[in-house]
Amino acid sequence: MNLESIPVGEFCRILDIQGDVLAVRRTKELGLVHGVVCRVIRKAPFHGPIELAMTLGNIGIRTSEELRIEVEPVQLQRSEAA
Amino acid sequence: MRIALVGTPNVGKSTLFNELTGLSQKVGNFPGVTVDPLVGSISSDNQQLELIDLPGIYSLDAVSEDEQLTIDVLTGRHKAISRPDAVLLVMNAQNPEKCLVLFSHLAQLGLPLMVVVTMVDSVKLSGGVFDDITLFHELGVNIYPVVGRKGLGVTEVRMALSNGAWKLPKVPEIEGTSLEDRFAWSRAVVAKVLISGSADVLRTRIDGVVLHPVWGTLLFLGVMAFFFQAIFSWAQPMMDGIDTFIASMQEAVEHQSINPTLRSFLSKGLLSGVGSVVVFLPQILLLNLLVVLLEESGYLARAAFLVDRAMGLFGLQGRSFIPLLGSFACAIPGIMSARIIPSYRDRLVTIMATPLMTCSARLPVYALIISALIPAGTIGGVFSLQAAVMAGLYALGAISGLLIALVLKKTMFKGAVIPFLIEFPPYRAPSLKSLWVTVYGRTKDFLTTAGTVILGFSIALWILTELPQTDRSSAASAVEADRVQIEQSYAAAIGKAIQPVFAPLGFDWRITLGVLSSFTARETFVSSMGQIYAADVQESDVPLRNVLRSQYPLAVGLSILAFYVYALQCISTIAIMRRETGSWKWPSIAFAITFTLAYLASLTVYIIAS
Numbered sequence: 001m002n003l004e005s006i007p008v009g010e011f012c013r014i015l016d017i018q019g020d021v022l023a024v025r026r027t028k029e030l031g032l033v034h035g036v037v038c039r040v041i042r043k044a045p046f047h048g049p050i051e052l053a054m055t056l057g058n059i060g061i062r063t064s065e066e067l068r069i070e071v072e073p074v075q076l077q078r079s080e081a082a
Numbered sequence: 083m084r085i086a087l088v089g090t091p092n093v094g095k096s097t098l099f100n101e102l103t104g105l106s107q108k109v110g111n112f113p114g115v116t117v118d119p120l121v122g123s124i125s126s127d128n129q130q131l132e133l134i135d136l137p138g139i140y141s142l143d144a145v146s147e148d149e150q151l152t153i154d155v156l157t158g159r160h161k162a163i164s165r166p167d168a169v170l171l172v173m174n175a176q177n178p179e180k181c182l183v184l185f186s187h188l189a190q191l192g193l194p195l196m197v198v199v200t201m202v203d204s205v206k207l208s209g210g211v212f213d214d215i216t217l218f219h220e221l222g223v224n225i226y227p228v229v230g231r232k233g234l235g236v237t238e239v240r241m242a243l244s245n246g247a248w249k250l251p252k253v254p255e256i257e258g259t260s261l262e263d264r265f266a267w268s269r270a271v272v273a274k275v276l277i278s279g280s281a282d283v284l285r286t287r288i289d290g291v292v293l294h295p296v297w298g299t300l301l302f303l304g305v306m307a308f309f310f311q312a313i314f315s316w317a318q319p320m321m322d323g324i325d326t327f328i329a330s331m332q333e334a335v336e337h338q339s340i341n342p343t344l345r346s347f348l349s350k351g352l353l354s355g356v357g358s359v360v361v362f363l364p365q366i367l368l369l370n371l372l373v374v375l376l377e378e379s380g381y382l383a384r385a386a387f388l389v390d391r392a393m394g395l396f397g398l399q400g401r402s403f404i405p406l407l408g409s410f411a412c413a414i415p416g417i418m419s420a421r422i423i424p425s426y427r428d429r430l431v432t433i434m435a436t437p438l439m440t441c442s443a444r445l446p447v448y449a450l451i452i453s454a455l456i457p458a459g460t461i462g463g464v465f466s467l468q469a470a471v472m473a474g475l476y477a478l479g480a481i482s483g484l485l486i487a488l489v490l491k492k493t494m495f496k497g498a499v500i501p502f503l504i505e506f507p508p509y510r511a512p513s514l515k516s517l518w519v520t521v522y523g524r525t526k527d528f529l530t531t532a533g534t535v536i537l538g539f540s541i542a543l544w545i546l547t548e549l550p551q552t553d554r555s556s557a558a559s560a561v562e563a564d565r566v567q568i569e570q571s572y573a574a575a576i577g578k579a580i581q582p583v584f585a586p587l588g589f590d591w592r593i594t595l596g597v598l599s600s601f602t603a604r605e606t607f608v609s610s611m612g613q614i615y616a617a618d619v620q621e622s623d624v625p626l627r628n629v630l631r632s633q634y635p636l637a638v639g640l641s642i643l644a645f646y647v648y649a650l651q652c653i654s655t656i657a658i659m660r661r662e663t664g665s666w667k668w669p670s671i672a673f674a675i676t677f678t679l680a681y682l683a684s685l686t687v688y689i690i691a692s
Contacts, residue, residue: 042293
């Protein structure tokens, strides 16, 4: 499933990032690499950017046709989370 | 020795640079670069060190032109900037993973390295531990912890730089070359050197408000209103003070018994030229101060998150909002503030849209023409027709500017699509020294680069409007002498010569002359029309607007207004565009686009209205 379908507050694991070569590389350089678990903190209204929390800090990201992020939902206890 | 200052964005690199080099820094004057890196010098007893502040990077693969510059310099491929002798890498103790990934790339360059770790105090404050000794063993280079915004540890770094504490880094043993592999190595190192403290609860709470769809938006509107108020209103007393001062100097010169041409040059050429440069300083100081505060405090990234969706509709990004808003006061500080946008292309698109935002210099022109030629009726008995026209002009400018940005993004800048990606830096109090050094540096940069161009243009315009000198003694009065002078000038000759071009818009040679003379600043149109009609104003004893009302129909008024909405009638804007985009190409294109739009808009309005 894609990142947008993860509800706010839930965790997910990054499976694949597709799209524009530069956009994909920059996303990965910010730490959103395959296998990383992150939490959806908030979504800006009208399909605006999504804020994600990872162990290495928070990032804001707007998915589009140029940047598609495939994830799987992860059930985590709060204590396990970042 | 030349040292490159390198780091990922948001690690406190600029603050460290300001602390290390202070006021010695200047804009590196390298030919053909799209972004001018700052160069600062550090002198020690035995040698002169040159520190060059390169744009932030994440790896040796560039995503933007700014990053490409850093990578070209580091690899020795840059044409104008020679390869540095060593690299000073800035790392953030709170979140070192990305910095270590960058280190893994830099280690392969073969350049000696040194690492400065910032925000060690934040880690300690949250109850965590950062082990710089272990990091030294892992990376094989010297590690210096600093608290940049308090200046702690900076002296040690300065000494280490000159004492040659450089070492060639250990090349990390990473299996594979993918980013995943590099991050795996980086995480393993972080696990050895960093024990994170407790999560930043305060930050989470602040974010809960600042990024809230309702409260966050209200706060954003409040901050922007404050921002606009500051550059629009608070700068005004200082600007008036400068105007008064220049006027008193001109007054003093006018009373000197020297050659009249020289007197006119000193007063109307040189002094008013200097005045037209210096008058921007209050706005530039205030805007740069506010922009650096927004950026350093961590708020800018949040604001960008909030408005990104709306700006994205026009192919712009969240940060474009600041330059565009600033341009409603004046495009000069507005265009300068576009430096907060990290990619050259996004910066360019934003800069191209800024001149269409209704700046405060257009207001006197709008006010004169509206009060003179728009009827004073109301719409539905409530809204004043004149006020509605004024509001319409603001909206027309803003919408057209955004549409130009959209068209440019879809045509000339097609391709490079970097969707919104932003790191949220922690909230922090900005370093006062860093703030002062940045604002001082940008102001000095404005005076030396754009300022000289503005002064040159102003003197050229003096030649056009004040030469050839007429014999003032034969005129009946000073007012009459002014009128004769402007009507006999080269500008009037040019105005008359090119008047056929403007004739379809309903402009007679007087309006054409007013438009030409307003190139120094748009509001000059008002004083030029004042000079041209001075005799009529005096004879009939009515205000200028009444004289204009008797001279021109409504259609001409609308045509002038439409022209001023679009035309890039401002040499200062052209000069600052040249400065910030690095070539005359972009100001020329902007001038061509806006002139064409201005002409077509005026023509359409004139034909429909008459």
